[in-house]
Each structure stands twice: as C-alpha cells, then as structure tokens.
Amino acid sequence: MFAVAPEQLVAHLFRHEAGRLQAVLTRWLGLGRLTEAEDLVQDTLLEALAAWKLHGVPENPSAWLYKVAQRKTLDVLRREQRFRRIAGGLNQGINEETYAEQASALFLDEEIADSQLRMLFACCHPALPPDAQVALCLKTLCGLSVAEIAGAFLTSPDTINKRLYRARERIREGAIQLEVPSGPQLTARLAGVRQSLYLLFSEGYHSTHPDQLIRRELCEEALRLTRLLTKSPRTSQPETFALLALLCFQASRFDARTTELGTIVLLESQDRSRWNQSLIARGLRYLGQAAAGQQASAFHLEAAIALEHCRARHFAGTDWKAIVGYYDLLLARKPSAIVALNRAVALAYAEGPQSGLQAVLAVEGLARHRLYHAVLGELYYQALQPVKARQHLEQALQWTSSKAEQFLLQHKLDTIKAQGRGG
Known part of the structure; x- marks a missing residue:
C-alpha cells in the first residue's frame, strides 16, 4: 500500500493519467462527445479520492483508475442501449459483449x-x-x-x-x-x-x-x-527527432537557470555542473536519429545551436562564430525578428558589442518587445554608453510582467547608477 495521502496521490495521478484517460474515452465515445469524456474522467478521479480515503490506496492506482473509467463509460453506453430498445430501435447500437471487447482493446498500452x-x-x-x-x-x-x-x-x-x-x-x-x-x-x-x-x-x-x-x-x-x-x-520523422533533441538540450539547463530564491541566472554565470548530462546525452541520441533526413529543418538548426552551448565547458569556450553561422542558416529558412535578435546577440559575443548593436538596430518590429530593449541596454552598457543603456533597460522593465526579469533589469539599472555612469 502507498504511504502517501490519497489527496496527494490523486493530484499526482490527475497530472499523469487524466490525459491518457481522456484520449481513450474520447476515442471510445467519439470526438463529438469530448466534454462527456472529460466529465467521466473527472468523476473517476473524484471516486478515487472518496474510495481511497475510506479503504486505502490500491496496489496499482493507475489500473484502478482505468477499471473505474471503463465501468463508468460502459454504464453510459448500456443506458443508451436500453433507451434505444425502449424507443423501438432494437437493431440500433451494439451489444454489451462488444462494448466489453472494445474496452479490453482500447486500454492496451x-x-x-x-x-x-x-x-x-x-x-x-x-x-x-x-x-x-x-x-x-x-x-x-x-x-x-x-x-x-x-x-x-x-x-x-x-x-x-x-x-x-x-x-x-x-x-x-x-x-x-x-x-x-x-x-x-x-x-x-x-x-x-x-x-x-x-x-x-x-x-x-x-x-x-x-x-x-x-x-x-x-x-x-x-x-x-x-x-x-x-x-x-x-x-x-527526422524533424520530429530534431525537435525532441532541441527540447532535451534546453531542458538540461533547468536547474541552473534560477537561484533558490527564483532569481534569474544568466547563461554566462550558470553553474554548468548543474546541467543535466543525462538529458544532454539523450538529446545527442535524438539528434543522431534526426540526421537521417536529406535536409536540415529549423529544428535541426536550433538544436545545433543549443548543442554548441551544451558542449562548451565554460561560457568563454563557446564557439560563437559557429552559432552565428547556424543563425545565418536559420534566418534564411525561418525569417523572424526574434531569430535576427538572437543572431545579433551571438554576433556581439563573436565580434564585439558594436557589431551586435548594429545588428540589433537593423531588426524591425520589436520596438515594444522587452527582450529587444533588454539586449540593447546590455550592449550599450558593454559599449560604454550608459545613458542609452539605462533608457533601454527602463523600457524593458516597463514591458515585462515577470518578477524575475524585473529583478534582473532593476539590478542592472542599480549597477549603472552605483557606477555613476547612468546620469
């Protein structure tokens, strides 16, 4: 038996099993009855909470949920069958044995x-x-x-x-x-x-x-x-594996991106020993499977950029020229202002802040975007132009609702002020 409280276990299972149950019951009842399937899943979880409080949590909670969901759905279908018989439609519908066979088949892994x-x-x-x-x-x-x-x-x-x-x-x-x-x-x-x-x-x-x-x-x-x-x-398909590789590389940095207090840790300051090496290895495997295709998709190129960050032992060892090259290819395949902005950041690291500034100022359509002004603020700061740096950082602060981002931007503004370079 599980030692965890029924309320906690039901909440956990709702996260991990509700979607599976919803998909199966919707397939069984038909997509047009999506809302009814949702209600059946909700009823199943409520029954689990009541029963497990009274009798304890079963050895296999997931199997218990599937069994109860099957029963509830069969009850709905049986009621409909009886209604059709009463209404005179004796030849309409299918018999209960067929319903049971459907249930057995649909709940296979x-x-x-x-x-x-x-x-x-x-x-x-x-x-x-x-x-x-x-x-x-x-x-x-x-x-x-x-x-x-x-x-x-x-x-x-x-x-x-x-x-x-x-x-x-x-x-x-x-x-x-x-x-x-x-x-x-x-x-x-x-x-x-x-x-x-x-x-x-x-x-x-x-x-x-x-x-x-x-x-x-x-x-x-x-x-x-x-x-x-x-x-x-x-x-x-190869592009699907490329997407999965990209997500693994990005997710590997989760634990290093924030402090215990929830404040942002920028890439250059992250403790790379906290990056999830298992996810990176998995991403490499998926990227190998993505190589089976004939051409590189946008996801292939984004995964390649993420991999460059993952393979660098420290921030200074990042191959920024290679990353700029990938962004050039990505812009040709997927033109967008955000991609151009990210390329400009990489260019700043590869060639210096002035090159980055020129590239950022050439980007159109992001005048009201927080990241655009945050990048300009940082690059102007690096280029020893504190007045412009402060102006853009204040703009970025105005356009973000994230408390973590607000804290980071305010910290940079306070640093400029403390250095006496923002007046």
Whole structure:
C-alpha cells in the first residue's frame, strides 16, 4: 500500500493519467462527445479520492483508475442501449459483449498511446486557432485546469473557457476527426503539431508568468508528447527527432537557470555542473536519429545551436562564430525578428558589442518587445554608453510582467547608477 495521502496521490495521478484517460474515452465515445469524456474522467478521479480515503490506496492506482473509467463509460453506453430498445430501435447500437471487447482493446498500452496520438492531431487541427490548439492540448492531454492554463498565459479563466468552448463547437460541427492523417496531408498536419509542442515548451521555458520564470509542467508535457510522436512509425520523422533533441538540450539547463530564491541566472554565470548530462546525452541520441533526413529543418538548426552551448565547458569556450553561422542558416529558412535578435546577440559575443548593436538596430518590429530593449541596454552598457543603456533597460522593465526579469533589469539599472555612469 502507498504511504502517501490519497489527496496527494490523486493530484499526482490527475497530472499523469487524466490525459491518457481522456484520449481513450474520447476515442471510445467519439470526438463529438469530448466534454462527456472529460466529465467521466473527472468523476473517476473524484471516486478515487472518496474510495481511497475510506479503504486505502490500491496496489496499482493507475489500473484502478482505468477499471473505474471503463465501468463508468460502459454504464453510459448500456443506458443508451436500453433507451434505444425502449424507443423501438432494437437493431440500433451494439451489444454489451462488444462494448466489453472494445474496452479490453482500447486500454492496451499500445492503444492508449495511439489514442493520445489521435487526440494530439485533433487538438492541433488547422481548423482551430493556434491559441485554442494549445489550450485544448493542455486541457485534454496534459490534465491542466482552466485556472492553470489561464495563469500560464496571463489571461483570465473566462478567456480560456471561451477558447475551449469555440474549439469544442468546431469539433461538434464535425470539422475535425480523431485520427492521424496519412499521405501528403500528414506532412502539413505534423508540422502544425510540432509547432504547437514547440510553442508549449517555449511558454514554459521562457515563461511570461509574473511569479514563475520556468513553468516546468508545460515543458515536461511538451517533452512527453514529442516523445510520443517519435514512438510512432507514422510520425517519427527526422524533424520530429530534431525537435525532441532541441527540447532535451534546453531542458538540461533547468536547474541552473534560477537561484533558490527564483532569481534569474544568466547563461554566462550558470553553474554548468548543474546541467543535466543525462538529458544532454539523450538529446545527442535524438539528434543522431534526426540526421537521417536529406535536409536540415529549423529544428535541426536550433538544436545545433543549443548543442554548441551544451558542449562548451565554460561560457568563454563557446564557439560563437559557429552559432552565428547556424543563425545565418536559420534566418534564411525561418525569417523572424526574434531569430535576427538572437543572431545579433551571438554576433556581439563573436565580434564585439558594436557589431551586435548594429545588428540589433537593423531588426524591425520589436520596438515594444522587452527582450529587444533588454539586449540593447546590455550592449550599450558593454559599449560604454550608459545613458542609452539605462533608457533601454527602463523600457524593458516597463514591458515585462515577470518578477524575475524585473529583478534582473532593476539590478542592472542599480549597477549603472552605483557606477555613476547612468546620469
């Protein structure tokens, strides 16, 4: 028996099993009954909490949850079958033995994985807006509550509920199927799924949450779902492995990115002994599998940049020229202001702050972005132009809601003031 309190165990299992249960029950009932499947999962977890408080936690809690979820779903289907018989539709529906066979098949490990894969493609369907795709992934596959999703994206629960409602309406309209596409359609749809998982990880890793720099649960779910893609022959393409390699390299630095008090530790000051070598080794394996393709995708290039940081024993040993070269290729393949800004930072380290400044000032479209002004502030500081440094750091401070970022920017401003160089 487990020594942990039932409330804690149910909360843990909700995180790790709710998405799996949701995917299986939705596949069983049909995508149009997504909300009903969610209710059944919630009822199962509530029953677990009540039963385990009374009788203790079972030896295999996950199996217990699956069994109860099966029973509850079978009860729903049996009631519907009886209703059809009463209504005179004796030939409609299927018998209880068939329902039981369906349950046995759907709860096999490989079928649970397949159900999650189908749900992932449904959540990331192009008929849904990108913000609705991510919200639906977090709700149905990751087990996050509406309040948690709202907190992650700095919006209200009402806004998230509206996004989810509109997404479910599109599903009810029949525009989305619970399936993994095939043929030419798979390529385009898989690209959208990968991008959604990339955005999910990025929101956790570069969190805009005011109280948390790193939203680990978002990153962990992005890693889990990307690994799921690599385990299916239909979706285990080189670009998928490149994405997973990138996420592993980035996640390896989790423990070194903040202090115990939650303040930011910049890359140059991080204790590299705290970087997770197991994740880096895993990322290298995935990157090797990504090399099977004929061309380098944006994820290949981003993974290569992340690897350069991971392989440098100390900050001064970073091969910044190689990183600038990768950014040049990345800009050609994926033109964006943020990529150009990151390239400018790498150029500053490779050639000096003046080169970096020229590159940053050439970037368009980021005048109201906190990172743009933070980078300019740092480069002007390095170029011994404290007045401009202070101006841009104050702009960056104005545009961020992250307390950790506010602390870092204020510390830099205080340093300039203490040196008497900001007046």
